[in-house]
Amino acid sequence: MPPQTPMFKMCGLHSENDVRLAASSSASFAGFVFAPGKREVEPTAVREWLQAHPLHGKKVTALFVNAPVRKVIATVEEIQADVIQLHGEEPPEEAAIIRHRTGKDVWKALPHGEYTHQQIDAYADYVDGFIIDAKVDGRFGGSGESFAWEHVPGYIKAGKAHRLPLFIAGGVRPENVEDLLAYHPAGIDISSGLEKDGVKDAGLLEQLEKRLNSYAADISR
Numbered sequence: 001m002p003p004q005t006p007m008f009k010m011c012g013l014h015s016e017n018d019v020r021l022a023a024s025s026s027a028s029f030a031g032f033v034f035a036p037g038k039r040e041v042e043p044t045a046v047r048e049w050l051q052a053h054p055l056h057g058k059k060v061t062a063l064f065v066n067a068p069v070r071k072v073i074a075t076v077e078e079i080q081a082d083v084i085q086l087h088g089e090e091p092p093e094e095a096a097i098i099r100h101r102t103g104k105d106v107w108k109a110l111p112h113g114e115y116t117h118q119q120i121d122a123y124a125d126y127v128d129g130f131i132i133d134a135k136v137d138g139r140f141g142g143s144g145e146s147f148a149w150e151h152v153p154g155y156i157k158a159g160k161a162h163r164l165p166l167f168i169a170g171g172v173r174p175e176n177v178e179d180l181l182a183y184h185p186a187g188i189d190i191s192s193g194l195e196k197d198g199v200k201d202a203g204l205l206e207q208l209e210k211r212l213n214s215y216a217a218d219i220s221r
């Protein structure tokens with residue numbers, strides 16, 4: 001099958017302006033972090049931002065790190081999330097419970113490492129997609145660090161073998177996205193690479209979208 005234009009997830013939105021930018025972007029997914037850190041957001045604020053700037057078909061994604069199931073359920077209901085992204089050490093059974101109790105798609109974020117392929121196999125029956133992210137000590141995500149992308153083809157193959165979408169995350173930026181696109185991932189997930197001084201930036205988004213569009217034009221030739 002010829003390569004498809006990858007889906008793009010704009011993650012770590014943490015202000016009304018970020019949501020406004022995401023609404024006008026070509027992203028298919030908009031992610032909000034409900035976990036401690038500089039991008040943590042409150043469900044009530046997210047609901048208000050989304051009411052002010054509807055995302056028109058983009059999937060609202062709620063990210064959690066080892067959160068109690070009741071918090072996940074309440075947050076997903078409040079912001080009307082479409083996708084739940086588990087970014088901590090939630091075991092496969094917990095992913096299954098969350099999927100069953102919310103009726104939403106559940107994605108598992110896994111850090112790149114020695115056992116990632118085994119983890120993909122262990123979660124595959126209980127989740128609806130994967131994010132492979134860089135492993136950075138003391139961080140669960142949003143580090144702005146990349147892992148060695150020569151491992152990307154192996155992950156793409158694993159996603160295809162399980163018939164699940166698999167996104168590549170970690171340190172993707174407008175300047176390096178073409179290197180990643182050369183591997184033809186199903187999706188890319190970006191947070192830090194679209195920020196200037198900690199704020200999502202229209203100029204960086206424009207640069208990224210130009211490169212995504214030019215890749216789409218190239219593969220359709």
Ligand SMILES: O=C(O)c1ccccc1NCC(=O)[C@H](O)[C@H](O)COP(=O)(O)O
Pocket residue numbers: 011012031033035036037038039040063065087131133140141142143144145169170171172189190191192193
């Ligand atoms: O962004 C955070 O602060 C964060 C905290 C805890 C768990 C996940 C978090 N972010 C996840 C993401 O934004 C992305 O899915 C991914 O990690 C890529 O981030 P980046 O390297 O910044 O592009």
